[in-house]
Amino acid sequence: MTTLDTLxxxxxxxxxxxxxxxxxxxxxxxxxxxxxxxxxxxxxMGGLGYGGSAIESSVSLTxxxxxxxxxxxxxxxxFALITIGSALASSIFAAGIWAKxxxxxxxxxxxxxxxxxxxxxxxxxxxxxxDLLSLFVGWELVSWASLLLMVMAGGSSSQWGLxxxxxxxxxxxAVLAGIGLIYHLTGSFSYADLANxxxxxxxxxxxxLSLLFIAGFGVKMGLxxxxxxxxxxxxxxxGPGSAFLGAISSRMGLYAMLxxxxxxxxLARLIAIEIPFSFLSLRDMLMWVAAFTIIFPTFTxxxxxxxxxxxxxxxxxxxxxxxxxxxxxxPLGSAGGLLHVFNYASNQAALFLAISAxxxxxxxxxxxxxxxxxxxxxxxxxxxxxxxxxxAGIPPMNGFVSKWLxxxxxxxxxxxxxxxxxxxxxxxxxxxxYKLIHNTFLGQLRLEHEHIREVPWSMLAPMLVLASVxxxxxxxxxxxxxxxxxxxxxxxxPQLAHTLGGVESATGNLDMIWITLVLFGGFGVGALLFxxxxxxxxxxxxxxxxxxxxLTADDRYHYSNNFYAxxxxxxxxxxxxxxKWLESSIISIVSLLSGSTQRLFHSFHPALFLxxxxxxxxxxxxx
Amino acid sequence: xxxxxxxxxEVIMMPIVAFIVGLFMVLMxxxxxxxxxxxxxxxxxxxxxxxxxxxxKQTQISHGLIHDIGIIMAVGGYVAAEALLPVPGMDGxxxxxxxxxxxxxxxxxxxxxxxxxxxxxxxxGSIGISRALTSMLAYDIPFIIVVFGVAYHFSSTNLVSIxxxxxxxGISTWGISEMPVLALAGLFALHASLGKQPFEIYIAPAEIAxxxxxxxxxxFLGGLFVMQSFQxxxxxxxxxxxxxxxxxxxxxxLLKCFAVLAIPIIIAYLFPRYRTDDLVRLVWKWxxxxxxIGVAFVMN
Numbered sequence: 001m002t003t004l005d006t007l008x009x010x011x012x013x014x015x016x017x018x019x020x021x022x023x024x025x026x027x028x029x030x031x032x033x034x035x036x037x038x039x040x041x042x043x044x045m046g047g048l049g050y051g052g053s054a055i056e057s058s059v060s061l062t063x064x065x066x067x068x069x070x071x072x073x074x075x076x077x078x079f080a081l082i083t084i085g086s087a088l089a090s091s092i093f094a095a096g097i098w099a100k101x102x103x104x105x106x107x108x109x110x111x112x113x114x115x116x117x118x119x120x121x122x123x124x125x126x127x128x129x130x131d132l133l134s135l136f137v138g139w140e141l142v143s144w145a146s147l148l149l150m151v152m153a154g155g156s157s158s159q160w161g162l163x164x165x166x167x168x169x170x171x172x173x174a175v176l177a178g179i180g181l182i183y184h185l186t187g188s189f190s191y192a193d194l195a196n197x198x199x200x201x202x203x204x205x206x207x208x209l210s211l212l213f214i215a216g217f218g219v220k221m222g223l224x225x226x227x228x229x230x231x232x233x234x235x236x237x238x239g240p241g242s243a244f245l246g247a248i249s250s251r252m253g254l255y256a257m258l259x260x261x262x263x264x265x266x267l268a269r270l271i272a273i274e275i276p277f278s279f280l281s282l283r284d285m286l287m288w289v290a291a292f293t294i295i296f297p298t299f300t301x302x303x304x305x306x307x308x309x310x311x312x313x314x315x316x317x318x319x320x321x322x323x324x325x326x327x328x329x330x331p332l333g334s335a336g337g338l339l340h341v342f343n344y345a346s347n348q349a350a351l352f353l354a355i356s357a358x359x360x361x362x363x364x365x366x367x368x369x370x371x372x373x374x375x376x377x378x379x380x381x382x383x384x385x386x387x388x389x390x391x392a393g394i395p396p397m398n399g400f401v402s403k404w405l406x407x408x409x410x411x412x413x414x415x416x417x418x419x420x421x422x423x424x425x426x427x428x429x430x431x432x433x434y435k436l437i438h439n440t441f442l443g444q445l446r447l448e449h450e451h452i453r454e455v456p457w458s459m460l461a462p463m464l465v466l467a468s469v470x471x472x473x474x475x476x477x478x479x480x481x482x483x484x485x486x487x488x489x490x491x492x493x494p495q496l497a498h499t500l501g502g503v504e505s506a507t508g509n510l511d512m513i514w515i516t517l518v519l520f521g522g523f524g525v526g527a528l529l530f531x532x533x534x535x536x537x538x539x540x541x542x543x544x545x546x547x548x549x550x551l552t553a554d555d556r557y558h559y560s561n562n563f564y565a566x567x568x569x570x571x572x573x574x575x576x577x578x579x580k581w582l583e584s585s586i587i588s589i590v591s592l593l594s595g596s597t598q599r600l601f602h603s604f605h606p607a608l609f610l611x612x613x614x615x616x617x618x619x620x621x622x623x
Numbered sequence: 624x625x626x627x628x629x630x631x632x633e634v635i636m637m638p639i640v641a642f643i644v645g646l647f648m649v650l651m652x653x654x655x656x657x658x659x660x661x662x663x664x665x666x667x668x669x670x671x672x673x674x675x676x677x678x679x680k681q682t683q684i685s686h687g688l689i690h691d692i693g694i695i696m697a698v699g700g701y702v703a704a705e706a707l708l709p710v711p712g713m714d715g716x717x718x719x720x721x722x723x724x725x726x727x728x729x730x731x732x733x734x735x736x737x738x739x740x741x742x743x744x745x746x747x748g749s750i751g752i753s754r755a756l757t758s759m760l761a762y763d764i765p766f767i768i769v770v771f772g773v774a775y776h777f778s779s780t781n782l783v784s785i786x787x788x789x790x791x792x793g794i795s796t797w798g799i800s801e802m803p804v805l806a807l808a809g810l811f812a813l814h815a816s817l818g819k820q821p822f823e824i825y826i827a828p829a830e831i832a833x834x835x836x837x838x839x840x841x842x843f844l845g846g847l848f849v850m851q852s853f854q855x856x857x858x859x860x861x862x863x864x865x866x867x868x869x870x871x872x873x874x875x876x877l878l879k880c881f882a883v884l885a886i887p888i889i890i891a892y893l894f895p896r897y898r899t900d901d902l903v904r905l906v907w908k909w910x911x912x913x914x915x916i917g918v919a920f921v922m923n
Contacts, residue, residue, distance in 0.1 A: 371744075372744060374687070374689055374742060375687060378688075381689075385738075389734070393727070394727055394730050394731060394734065395724065395727055395728050395731065400727060404723055404724065404727075407723050408723065408780065411723075411771060411774050411775060411780065414775055414922060416768065416771050416772070416775070416915070416918045416922070419767070419771050420764065420767060420768055420771070423763070423764070423767045424764060427759065427760045427763055427764070428760070430730065430734075430756065430759075430760075431756050431757070431760055434734070434737055434752070434756055437738070437741070438737075438741045438749065438752070441741075442689070442738065442741025442742050442744070442749075443741055443742075443744045443749060444744045445744075501719075507778055507779045507780065507781065507784075508721045508722075508723075508774075508779055508780035508781050509718055509719055509720075509721065509781065510719070510720065510721070510724060511716070511719035511720070514630075514716045514719045514720075515703075515707075515716065515719065515720050515724060515728070518634055518703045518706050518716055519699070519700070519703040519728070519731065521634070521702075521703065522638070522698075522699035522700060522701070522702035522703030522704075522706075523695055523696060523699035523700075523703075524699070525638065525698070525699060525702045526694070526695040526696065526697070526698035526699030526700075526702060526846075527695045527699070529678075529698060529846070529849065530691060530694055530695050530698070530842060530846060532678065533677075533678035533679070533683065533841065533842030533845060534678065534679055534680055534681065534683050534841065534842065535683065536683035536684065536685035536691070536841070536842070536843075537682075537683060537684060537685065538685045538686075538687065539684055539685070539686060541686070541687060541744070544744055544745070557744075557746050558744070558746070558749075559746040559749035559750055559753070563749075563753050564753055564756070564757055565753070565899075566753070566754055566757050566899025566900055566903070567757045567760065567899070567900075567903060569899070569900040570899075570900040570903045570904060571903075
């Protein structure tokens with residue numbers, strides 16, 4: 001039994017135990033402990049993070065003469081670490097007092113734990129897949145498992161779940177078609193055969209294959225134009241479920257794309273293919289898809305009035321950064337893209353959990369019904385602050401490092417427009433996350449929230465741990481870059497030379513240790529200056545006046561609705577909902593077709609039968 | 624070990640120098656404004672007196688811890704950013720960060736200010752921040768195109784080597800002679816980033832009662848005053864480093880910095896203010912166009 005078998009066994013046990021004990025009160029903590037066991041099992045495979053060779057599973061199957069095998073390499077380990085880490089955080093958050101309240105509101109906390117466990121198990125199976133067939137099996141399992149998590153909240157979430165499964169099925173069909181074409185070309189499902197013969201494929205086949213796979217896997221990633229399902233499906237899940245889905249679920253699409261398109265087919269083939277009547281190669285076109293995936297969802301997020309939807313839309317946009325970085329294909333870019341998977345997951349999990357904490361106390365995530373909570377829930381505020389700085393990619397948090405690598409790679413490659421596109425995404429994110437923190441934690445406190453308290457420790461602890469991960473991996477990005485470089489090696493792409501503090505290169509360094517220390521030194525100077533001034537008198541939060549007259553606490557003057565009015569005045573008309581229109585027109589066409597076929601059948605079939613019978617009898621008699 | 628000690632000394636010295644120079648820049652701004660309005664203007668040490676007065680005021684109203692921390696972040700972020708800006712004789716940690724890092728590090732003070740203002744729960748303040756972030760979205764786009772062009776031209780994001788290349792080649796290799804269009808776009812973006820007329824949409828005293836500053840008095844306002852002197856210094860030194868060959872020695876360096884800063888200031892006091900949407904349209908149209916043309920030249 002290899003360490004991989006142990007991990008998969010633990011994961012399966014978690015599924016079984018949480019499934020059998022779904023009604024038990026203690027099941028939350030039991031599942032959390034079992035997730036921790038999975039995490040430990042993963043750490044026993046830690047050699048993979050530092051360039052160890054792949055670990056095979058001793059389990060293998062043969063179906064219809066086709067072998068199915070499982071193995072873990074550095075890339076799988078890196079993704080598995082993020083998966084189990086975010087599952088562990090979500091599970092602990094959901095295990096304690098949160099579960100009681102969830103139960104009181106007709107939720108099923110045991111089912112939530114089971115759903116997370118099932119997701120983790122299927123994701124591990126996908127990450128461990130050792131051939132195209134097991135990849136497809138894993139892919140399907142992941143798709144259906146995440147549906148369970150999406151629809152378990154009931155209500156509008158089932159609508160979103162339905163939408164998701166339509167997209168996911170279409171995506172799976174594309175993947176299946178791609179795998180079928182590969183089987184036709186190579187005669188086997190093994191990775192090695194594909195990697196060896198990919199060089200002999202014709203350009204047409206490469207185009208078809210990459211479009212099929214990128215469309216198929218892109219659905220899960222929320223790549224434009226397949227993104228419409230994601231925000232609602234992730235946001236409407238129960239709080240910790242959203243955190244888990246938002247942090248890692250759609251990255252499975254990225255993993256599968258990395259394996260098939262980058263590792264096996266190779267990006268060089270994509271660069272070599274020119275798109276007729278344009279200056280772009282196939283790779284450049286995909287980079288533009290990534291750029292638009294960054295910009296459009298980010299600015300859609302800017303318009304959201306529900307905190308969870310806002311975050312979920314950012315999740316789609318941040319996926320674009322990962323794709324962009326990987327497609328640059330220099331060591332900087334691909335390292336940035338992979339590092340962003342980790343960084344983004346830590347940010348997003350922290351943010352979703354913080355918002356869930358707010359929802360736990362206030363029963364709403366509506367950005368127009370909150371405000372001033374910073375004095376009530378200071379630690380949650382700190383977590384949210386760290387998370388948004390990371391998500392927006394501002395130093396000293398980890399999100400900055402991965403985005404820096406992507407910016408640098410685009411500068412080095414001389415891609416000004418894509419560079420500007422990524423920066424526009426970052427600026428849009430800054431605007432949007434400030435709105436998030438302003439509307440929830442700053443500004444006027446509503447009277448009905450005057451007596452709420454900080455959330456209990458079972459919820460705070462995972463949030464604070466995530467926030468410290470966000471900070472520490474920003475302070476010392478080399479910790480994660482070690483794993484990223486091993487993953488690069490596993491993918492067979494050039495590896496980044498890095499240090500503990502960041503990157504050392506002749507044309508531009510990054511040393512986050514110095515930068516962070518100097519930044520905090522600067523804050524120290526700022527504090528020294530501030531506290532050397534005359535002592536300030538602290539006024540009560542509800543003691544306010546405006547324009548010369550006093551406001552009582554029940555006057556609502558929190559500036560929250562249409563927060564960026566000036567900007568929207570200018571770009572508001574750009575939100576035309578083109579993609580929604582596209583989606584609904586496809587739906588209309590399909591329903592028109594099905595409707596007319598049905599109509600045809602209903603209205604014509606008696607007559608049709610008569611006609612056929614008449615013709616046949618005529619033929620019989622006359623002939 | 625010696626090298627680290629030297630870096631630490633430079634990191635301490637650079638913000639002090641920046642603060643002193645920044646105070647004189649504030650003075651120059653007020654003097655120029657006065658002269659354009661046919662007044663005499665304040666005396667030499669007026670900016671310093673103002674800061675001391677504000678810090679020493681009797682009435683100091685804090686709206687909560689985040690209000691205080693916001694001001695600390697606003698000042699502290701700039702103090703740290705100065706260590707990334709090379710000046711004659713001192714490089715600090717410029718080689719460890721570079722241009723992109725500097726561009727993002729200067730967002731920390733803005734974020735701090737935004738947090739502090741948010742805690743004050745004054746709608747005018749919040750509207751001011753909404754406008755300030757919108758204008759940041761506007762001017763950062765041409766600015767970042769300029770950053771790209773310069774970094775591509777010198778094939779480096781390291782400010783130290785960008786300056787060294789320009790100084791080695793003389794005036795003909797300065798950014799402004801090799802990339803005049805980008806330099807023009809950069810000046811435009813620099814002006815907008817200072818938040819002076821006609822781009823002072825987020826102060827707008829007549830509309831939103833000075834926006835972010837509305838709840839700021841005493842040392843809170845004093846902190847913003849300090850922040851402003853750092854901001855003027857950072858913007859002009861960055862421009863000089865990118866386009867005017869940095870500083871060979873302190874005299875030419877300071878001359879260049881003050882000259883660069885004088886241009887937007889003179890324009891500022893001759894123009895009225897734009898609306899938010901007008902600003903976005905203007906800044907997205909002209910400097911972006913200029914900057915893209917500039918980049919096209921650079922990459923040819």
